[in-house]
Amino acid sequence: MRDMRILVSGLIGQYAFGGVTWDYIQYLLGFRALGHDVWYLEDTATWAYDPVKEEPSADCSYNVGYLERVMHEFDLGDRWIYRNEADGSYHGPAGDLADSVIADCDVFINVSGACWMRDVVTRIPRKLFIDGDPMFTHIGLATLARPSYVEHLRAHDEHFTFGLNVGHADCRVPTAGFDWKPTIQPIAIDWWERSLMPPVATHPARGAWTTVMNWASYPPQEFEGEPYGNKDIEFLRFIDLPSLTPEPFVLAMGQGIGRNRPTARLESAGWTIIEPDIHLPDYATYHGFLANSKAEWSIAKNGYVKSHSGWFSCRSACYLALGKPVVVQDTGWTNHLPSGSGVLAFSDLEGAADAVNAVAADYEFHCEAARGFAREHLDSAKVCASLIGD
Secondary structure, three states: OOOEEEEEEEEOOOOOOOHHHHHHHHHHHHHHHOOOOOEEEEOOOOOOOOOOOEEEEEHHHHHHHHHHHHHHHHHOOOOEEEEEEEOOEOOOOOOHHHHHHHHHOOEEEEOOOOOOOOOOHHHHOEEEEEOOOHHHHHHHOOOOOHHHHHHHHHHOEEEOOOOOOOOOOOOOOOOOOEEEEEOOOOOOOOHOOOOOOOOOOOOOOOOOOEEEOOOOOOOOOEEOOOEEOHHHHHHHHHHHHHHOOOOOOEEEEEEHHHOOHHHHHHHOOOEEEEEEEHOOHHHHHHHHHHHHEEEEEOOOOOHHHOOOOOOOOOOHHHHHHOOOEEEEEEOOOHHHOOOOOEEEOOOOOOHHHHHHHHHHHHHHHHHHHHHHHHHHHOHHHHHHHHHHHH
C-alpha cells in the first residue's frame, strides 16, 4: 500500500493525564512506523478542561502547552492541530493551515470518537471510528439515547471496537445496526523499553502489584432492564484479595464521580491507595509508575464483564510491553487472546488469588511471556496495519 497522509484524533490535550496520552499517541507512532505521513487533530467541540481547576475553561493554554510538550517528546513537533471550541481558534505549528492539512488527508482515525465531524473532516475519503468503551457506547446507540451520536457514527466508513467478542453469540453487546470489527490497543514497544524518568531511590509502586483506575467514571446505564455499571461494582467482589496472598498491592485510584471512593474501607482490607493526579499526572510519570511495578492486577468495568464484551485493557497492554505480567478479569477476551503465561485471567476471588500466587512463584517466566505477548499481539505497527489493511 502506498504511503498515505493519516489523520488521528484524540484527547491528549483535553484530558492532560498520563494514561490518556498513551491511549492516543501510540496510534500515531504505529502509523508512522509503517511509513505514513501522520498528523494529529484535537477538535472535541467542547471547551478545554482545566485539570488544575477541575472545570471547563475558555482558556486552552494549559491544554495546548501539554500537547506541545507531548508532541515534542515523540518527535511529532510540527504535526498537530488543536481547536479551541470557546472561540473557534486553531493552535499548533500547523494551526493556520488546519483546513488544508485536513483536506489533504487520505484516512481519518477517530479514536474513541473524540473528534467532531466538521465538513472538512467528512470529506476525507476513508474514515474509521475506534470504540474503546464497548457496551456503554453501544447502549447509547441501541436505545437512541443520543440521536446525534448515532449520526456521528454514521459519518464514518468503518467501525472498530475494543470489544473483541462483539457480534458473538455469548456477547450481550448490541450491534445497533453497525458492522463492528475487533481491534486492540496498539503499543509502541520501543517506547516501553526506555526510561522516561530519572531513577529514584524509592517509588510507591516498587515491588508491588499495581493498577491505575477510577472508582467509577459515570453512572450505571440500563439496557433491556439490566443495569451495567463501573469498576466499583466489580472491585467489591475482590476486596478481600490482599488477605489471600502475601503480595503487596498499590492502586493509583481516582475517587470517581461524587468522590465516593471508600478509601478507609479499601485500606483496612489491605490495599494501599494513592492519588493518580499527584503520583502520575503525565505520560512520563505514568510510564514510571508502571515500570516500577512488579505486575498488574485489575478488574474491569461491570458493563464489560456482564456483557461478555471481550474488552482488553489498554493499560494492561502497556504493562505487558514493559515485561510486567498482568492478572486481569476475564470479560470474554480469553475467547480471542491466550491466557496462562504472562497474561492470566480470573473470574472469581479464589481464581484471582491463585493467579497472583502463580505469577509470584515463577516470576521471570511470566515476565518473559508478557514481553512475548506484547510483541505478538500488541505491536503498534501490526495493530495499525490491520486497521487500514496495510
